[in-house]
Amino acid sequence: MLRGLSLFWEISVPQLAVPGSATGLGGRSLLWESLYPSLTAGSLTACKGAGAKPTRPHFGVANAQEQQSGRNKEKAQQSELKDSLERKQLEAAARTMNKIRVAVIGAGVVGLSTAVCIAESLPGCSVTVIAEKFSPHTTSNVAAGILSPHFSPETPVERQKRWFEDTFAHIFSIAQSAEAPDIGVQFLSGWEIFEEPPKERIPFWSNIVLAFRVMNDAELKRFPQATFGWMYTTLICECTNYLPWLEKRLLNAGGQLQTGKVTDFWELDGKYDIIVNCSGTGARALTGDTKLYPVRGQIHKVHAPWLKHFVRLGNGAIYIYPGISSVILGGTRQRDDWRMSVDPSDSEAIFEACCAYEPSLKLSHKLFEGVGLRPTRAVLRLEKEKLKRGGRQMHLVHNYGHGGAGVSFHWGTAKEAAQLVQESAAEIRGQPIYTKSRL
Numbered sequence: 360m361l362r363g364l365s366l367f368w369e370i371s372v373p374q375l376a377v378p379g380s381a382t383g384l385g386g387r388s389l390l391w392e393s394l395y396p397s398l399t400a401g402s403l404t405a406c407k408g409a410g411a412k413p414t415r416p417h418f419g420v421a422n423a424q425e426q427q428s429g430r431n432k433e434k435a436q437q438s439e440l441k442d443s444l445e446r447k448q449l450e451a452a453a454r455t456m457n458k459i460r461v462a463v464i465g466a467g468v469v470g471l472s473t474a475v476c477i478a479e480s481l482p483g484c485s486v487t488v489i490a491e492k493f494s495p496h497t498t499s500n501v502a503a504g505i506l507s508p509h510f511s512p513e514t515p516v517e518r519q520k521r522w523f524e525d526t527f528a529h530i531f532s533i534a535q536s537a538e539a540p541d542i543g544v545q546f547l548s549g550w551e552i553f554e555e556p557p558k559e560r561i562p563f564w565s566n567i568v569l570a571f572r573v574m575n576d577a578e579l580k581r582f583p584q585a586t587f588g589w590m591y592t593t594l595i596c597e598c599t600n601y602l603p604w605l606e607k608r609l610l611n612a613g614g615q616l617q618t619g620k621v622t623d624f625w626e627l628d629g630k631y632d633i634i635v636n637c638s639g640t641g642a643r644a645l646t647g648d649t650k651l652y653p654v655r656g657q658i659h660k661v662h663a664p665w666l667k668h669f670v671r672l673g674n675g676a677i678y679i680y681p682g683i684s685s686v687i688l689g690g691t692r693q694r695d696d697w698r699m700s701v702d703p704s705d706s707e708a709i710f711e712a713c714c715a716y717e718p719s720l721k722l723s724h725k726l727f728e729g730v731g732l733r734p735t736r737a738v739l740r741l742e743k744e745k746l747k748r749g750g751r752q753m754h755l756v757h758n759y760g761h762g763g764a765g766v767s768f769h770w771g772t773a774k775e776a777a778q779l780v781q782e783s784a785a786e787i788r789g790q791p792i793y794t795k796s797r798l
């Protein structure tokens with residue numbers, strides 16, 4: 360229908376059909392439709408209202424010459440506009456043909472944010488996310504999503520600080536927008552308390568979160584179990600909303616989503632030029648990395664809308680985080696435990712422990728229980744690797760092992776991974792990009 364209308368447009372307004380075009384009238388018509396469907400349809404609605412042949416107003420002889428000169432000027436402007444649009448279209452097509460093909464394995468918070476950063480910052484790359492599971496079936500969906508990183512002694516503090524700072528700034532800007540609750544983001548204030556004071560009384564992220572301070576004695580009375588504590592305002596980013604939003608943002612940037620399990624990186628040889636590995640705990644089987652292990656976490660979500668502040672035990676063993684539509688209670692930290700089913704004895708222990716800090720929880724009712732496996736490693740793996748096999752080489756970028764801080768670090772590590780992809784792409788530009796699959 361639209362194509363027919365477009366043809367009518369070109370016949371009615373012949374100055375817009377470029378004679379001698381290699382693509383011919385039909386090709387041009389398609390080009391015009393794809394560039395301006397609304398303009399084409401809208402313009403023709405006006406013509407359709409006037410009948411098959413658009414009627415023109417009748418002008419007197421005195422102003423006929425003026426009319427002709429105006430029409431010529433309009434024709435010249437339209438022709439110029441169309442030439443410039445056509446040039447842009449051809450340039451875009453040329454760019455697409457020459458794109459570096461990037462596959463991101465994983466659709467958790469790390470994979471999707473990495474894919475968005477690549478798609479939005481590297482126009483020379485096309486991005487496809489390949490994942491066995493998408494939201495709501497990832498570990499990221501189970502995360503409470505509070506922005507509060509755990510210190511990793513084996514990772515330079517400056518690096519952790521940068522990742523957290525970048526993530527905080529990104530989520531902060533979402534929190535300022537009208538869409539914040541739809542995206543699962545909100546500010547949250549509360550107390551982080553310790554039974555024994557921590558070694559570092561002031562954490563490295565104290566000046567990144569807002570209004571950080573050490574709790575005074577009067578506040579500590581609120582928690583008889585604690586001897587020390589911090590109060591601060593941070594952000595919470597609930598992945599049940601945030602991941603679908605990232606998926607949309609990726610699609611808007613031209614990226615693609617594909618369901619599938621990758622059992623060997625070489626399956627992707629020839630189909631993609633750079634592979635970005637964001638497979639969370641899946642990276643253990645995929646890379647053979649025995650330094651990566653799961654730390655099982657079980658949570659509850661309850662209805663307790665009267666709770667407005669978070670309470671978190673400094674070691675992360677117990678937490679109460681009021682989210683947008685529920686309060687998240689946790690949790691467990693069971694190393695090397697691959698069980699994905701809800702354990703009723705864990706449920707009981709979590710609820711009891713949280714009630715000890717917030718007795719009013721006894722009035723709440725349970726909405727959801729879930730389990731996730733934190734992909735844990737002494738040092739998060741964010742680096743390039745080149746695999747070689749039978750004269751072929753494969754460019755990899757690893758971004759996994761975020762442990763209990765994946766939401767807190769995701770945007771910072773995604774930006775750094777995108778930079779590594781850019782470096783690999785620059786290297787590949789000197790080599791033939793398109794190869795035949797070996798499988």
Ligand SMILES: Cc1cc2nc3c(=O)[nH]c(=O)nc-3n(C[C@H](O)[C@H](O)[C@H](O)COP(=O)(O)OP(=O)(O)OC[C@H]3O[C@@H](n4cnc5c(N)ncnc54)[C@H](O)[C@@H]3O)c2cc1C
Binds near residue numbers: 499505658759763
């Ligand atoms: C109970 C709990 C509470 C938490 N709370 C917080 C918190 O408050 N704040 C915070 O910062 N962090 C928190 N975390 C940690 C956070 O959830 C993780 O660090 C984060 O989700 C890791 O994200 P990811 O994208 O690396 O992994 P995942 O979310 O597990 O995603 C991995 C993706 O890779 C895919 N995949 C794996 N293997 C393959 C394969 N072979 N082929 C194709 N696809 C594959 C999976 O299908 C999935 O799409 C919490 C974790 C848990 C369990």
